[in-house]
Structure formats: structure tokens, C-alpha cells
Amino acid sequence: MSGRRYSSSIAMLCAAAAFAALVSLSGCSAGVAGAGGSKVAAVAQGRVFGGQQPITGATIQLYTVGTAARGSAATALLTSTVTTSDGSGVGGNAGNAFNTLTPGGFTITGKYSCSSATQVYITATGGSAGGGNNSDIGLMAALGPCSSLNGSTFISLNELTTVAAVYSLAPFMVDYAHVGASGSNPTGLVNAFKMASTLVNFQSGAIATAASGITLPTTTLNTLANILAACINGTSAASSAACTSLLSATGAAETIGAGLAIAANPGASSITNLYTLVTGTPPFSPGLTQQPSDFTLAVNLAGSQLVNPGGIAIDASGNAWVTNEGGFSVVKLPNLSTTFSATAYSVGSLLGPRGISIDRAGNIWIANTGGNSVVEISSTGTALSGTGYTGGGISTPVALANDSAGNVWVANFGGNSVTELGSSGSPSSASPITGSSVLSAPTGIALDSAGRVSVANSGTGQLCLFSSAAVLQSCVSDGYLFGSTALAVSSSGAVAMAGSTTGMNVSGAFSLATTTGTVNVASPVMGGGLTLPVAVTYDGNGVSWFANGASISAFSGSTAISPSMGYGTLSSPAGIAVDGSGNVWTANSGDSSVTVFVGLATPVTTPIAANVGP
Secondary structure: OOHHHHHHHHHHHHHHHOOOOEEEEEOOEEEEEOOOOOEOOOOOEEEEEEOOEEOEOOEEEEEEOEOOOOOOOOEEOOOOOEEOOOOOOOOOOOOOHHHHHOOOEEEOOOOOOOOOOOEEEEEEEOOEOOOOOOOOOEEEEEEEEHHHOOOOOEEEEOHHHHHHHHHHHHHHEEEOOEEEOOOOOHHHHHHHHHHHHHHEEOOOOEEOOOOOOEEOOHHHHHHHHHHHHHHHOOOOOOOOHHHHHHHHHHOOOOHHHHHHHHHHOOOOHHHHHHHHHOOOOOOOOOOOOOOOOOOOOEEEEEOOOOOOEEEEEEOOOOOEEEEEOOOOEEEEEOOOOOOOOOEEEOOOOOOOOOOEEEOOOOOEEEEEHHHOEEEEEOOOOOEOOOOOEOOOOOOOEEEEEEOOOOOEEEEEOOOOEEEEEOOOOOEOOOOOEOOOOOOOOEEEEEEOOOOOEEEEEOOOOOEEEEOOOOOEEEEEOOOOOEEEEEEEEOOOOEEEEEEEEOOEOOEEEEEEOOOOOOEEEOOOEOOOOOOOOOEEEEOOOOEEEEEOOOOEEEEEOOEEOOOOOOEOOOOOEEEEEEOOOOOEEEEEOOOOEEEEEOOOOOOOOOOOOOOOOO
């Protein structure tokens, strides 16, 4: 049964269950007509389903997220035990007709307070979906701000809401009782809750209606929900082959944990093999028609504003800024929610812009490659540089990096040099910086926490390191990499350089010595789907992410995390970035779109200026 038929069946069952008049408001959230015909206050309520079956006897809990650290303990909010009804009219937290007469129904009115709560989520554990008590059942839904819950809020919990929640919250989640973020990244967690609502509507329990320009991974969502349903609709692992397979492959104790494990390692063969649990007529359709190479959830964004996008950077609010190499503009894409509107800015005489970065003040800097300038605009799209900055030897600029003082460092492909611009756009006295002519067609530039500048030399395949005072410290090669395309530096000083060489698909891996300014070589890096990588970034855990010709790859040091074909199927991605929610964004030049891989990485603090850590 599809998600839409599922939500329709809820409405019909709610209407049939009530022997007293239930006044339909939204889903099943209804006021109950009293004996005298007067209408009493609406109540916050919901229903728990496993596939098509209501789950009775499940324990409900409402949590507010932890604030001590990522994955810190959440706080349970319900002041008394709530379980789902068996529909008999007695028990099941009696108090209104809906709750006692609707199988799987529950109410939480008057049982929690939002006084100290922020983002909240709800869980249902245990109970029976018709096959007897199943202790392996775990379902959840990400609800958002506690203050948004009210008397007419209806909450559906099923496998789809669970998948949306665990994928979106995975970077902040250890298990269903530990979901949290540190005080330095509250926006990332808020946006993660928004992402869950972008994927699945927690009131209907169905895949959300996508805003114009957004394509949701519907078939993958349904397939993942069906995998969980194979365990939920049976008995516990002690007597259920489906539960045994699911929990064994994921190392989990219940289905929320299983979903989280899938989200955390979507390319492992033991995970993708779970596709075989979907048999017969599954409850959610349409699903995938064959076993996928990975179980990533990828949201695609497209629209007339995007024309051969190249560079991509994330601001402090989680919005993505993308350069349009073919559209002579820069596009702002808002962090995902139920609404979506892309805005294109054609400012500063943009001509084939490529690189992009954002400073700590929130201003956007653009490498105006075809215009031989650097353009600065405000967060509202207003040009701050007129037609662009051109001093200091700027020549075919392709990449940018910001330091903590507001300076901007520019890699000049055509000028074989680097330019340092002050926050006002004035070049430093040392610009252009050539390193005694060692720079050759630089394509990438990044700064470490000490302010040192790493430059990718595409002409020689070398990595060149400059001090914060623009003094050359060293240039090294790994002996493999040539034609480097981009470069990134992690918070610990690791350097990843994208590129290739004849007959091999490799990237360069280097580490910076913290005191001497020397560079250690740990290359080449191979495997994990790495194929002609053109862009690279780091996440908050020091994992390097590469954009390939048709996928993305991930490495912990030199060890591949991604599967042999990489993650996803993309069309010539040209830029890659990680946001504060742990989503991985790619700018896809081939089909003029942007892809967001949900919860795949460790969050970073954005904007990236002087390599701000996680």
C-alpha cells in the first residue's frame, strides 16, 4: 500500500472507530462532541502503524534534544506512561473516545511541557502489529520545535517517518535516547529536523509533497520503510527470520537502531543485501526494482536559475551558494524545508564564475574566472565590489579561501600566482605571490587553523605551502598526482588534493607539520569509487569527500569509506560542500542541478573561514 493510500486509510479508520462524534480537523486530530452536543477542546493525539497494521500496546515517549554535545542524552518529556490503544474502549490511557476506540491510537495532551524543550521527537517502542508482542519494534518521528505542537497536532509514526528521522538526524544521533548537538551548532540540528519534514510529513505518515524544484528519493524511502516493516509486522528476532537478518546486519537492538545503522553505512554490502527482505506485496510503493549499490538518500534540486553550476559554499544559516558558470550568476539555495525558492543574482559583471567562499561576516566572494576579477556580494545579493576587484595580479581566478581576519586568498590559474585581498578588496603588498615562480596553473587553495596557505599546482602536481605572511615553506609531490583540480584542509591539518594521472584514478593525501611548515606525503589515495575527482572538502570528523565524474567518494585518511562505485549517480559534479547538518551538497554541471545527500557526513561549522572546525 502506498504512502498516500496509507494516510487515506488512517482517516477512514479514525472515522469508523469513534462511537461518539469525532469532528475531523487534520488527519485524526479532532474535537470530541460531548453528551450535550457541545464541542470540547481538541487534543494532541496520534497513531502508530507498522506498514498497514496498527500497533497496539506500544510505549510512547516524547523527547527534547540534548544540548551538551552531538549525540548527547535527550530528555524524556512525558510525565506519565502512554501506550497505544487496542481499540477495545478500555485501557490505553483512557480519556477520550479516539484514544480508547482506535487501534494504535494515543494522546499526549496534558502529559508534557515545552517550558524547557527545544526540538522534539517522538518514539513508539514494543507492542504488536498483529503477530504478538514484538520487542524489536522501534518507530520515531522528528516533530521540530516543541512550541509548534498544539491541540490540533496529529502525529503519525510508521516506517517512513522513522527513515526520514534517522537519516536526517544521523549526524546528531547515537540511539533514540541520545539525539543532541552542542551549543555551537544549534542551527545544524534545527535544519536537520526541517530536512526530516522535507522528506516525510509526520502528520500523514506519507512522503511529503515536494515543493517545485525538489525531487525526493521516493523509491528509496519506500524501500527502506519496507525493509523495516519486514521486522515490525512479524514477531521478535527470536522467532522472525526478517528481524534476525535486519538486526544481525545492522548490529541493532530494534528497528530505529537498524535504520540509523543503515543511514550511517549505506554502501556496505551487508546493508544493501537487506533489499532481499522486501518480498511479496510490500506496504509502501513504488519501491526500488533492484538492489541498489548504496542506500543513500539524495534530494535533487533543479530550476531555471541553475545553469552549469560549479562552485558551492554553505553560509551560517545552512543556505547553499552556487556559482553558475554557464549562467553568469550566483544562486542562493535555502536550507531545505517544505518550501523552496532559489534566487539568482547577476551582479559584478559575472562571466563564467567558478570558485566561491563565504567570510565570517557572511559576505560571499566569487572567483569571476572569465572576468579576471573577484566579486564580493552581501548575504542579500547586493554587490559590494562594483564590477569586481582586479588588483594584485588577479588573472583567471578559479578558487578562493578566507582567513579568520577577513582576508581572501585567490588562486590565479592564468597568472601562475596567488593574490591576497584584504576584507575591503585591496591587495596585500606581497601580491601577486609566485613563490619564486614555483606556482604553475594553481587550481585549489585552502588555509589551516594557523593561517598557512596550501596551493594545488595543476601544472606540476605539487602541493605548495606558504606561511600566513605569504612566504614559501615547501612544495612536495607524491609522484603520482598530476593535473590537480582542487584542494582542502581539515581541522587537524590534513590536506586532500583532487586529481588524476595517466591510467589511474588517484587523489593526493598530505599532512602538515604543525611547527616546521613541512609537508608529509601519504599518497596516493585510491578506491572508493574515486574517478577523475574534480572537487574535495572535509567534514567535521576529518573525512575527505570527493566529487567524481558521476558520484562522490569518502576517505578516512587513505582508507575508502564509500563503496567501490562511490555514492549516488550524478551528472558531472563540479563542486562539493558539507553543511552544519552533515548533509553533503554537490553542484552538478552536467544536468544543471544540485544534489543533497541527507545526513551522510559529520557536521562542520559554516562558513568555512580559516578552516573553522566542527
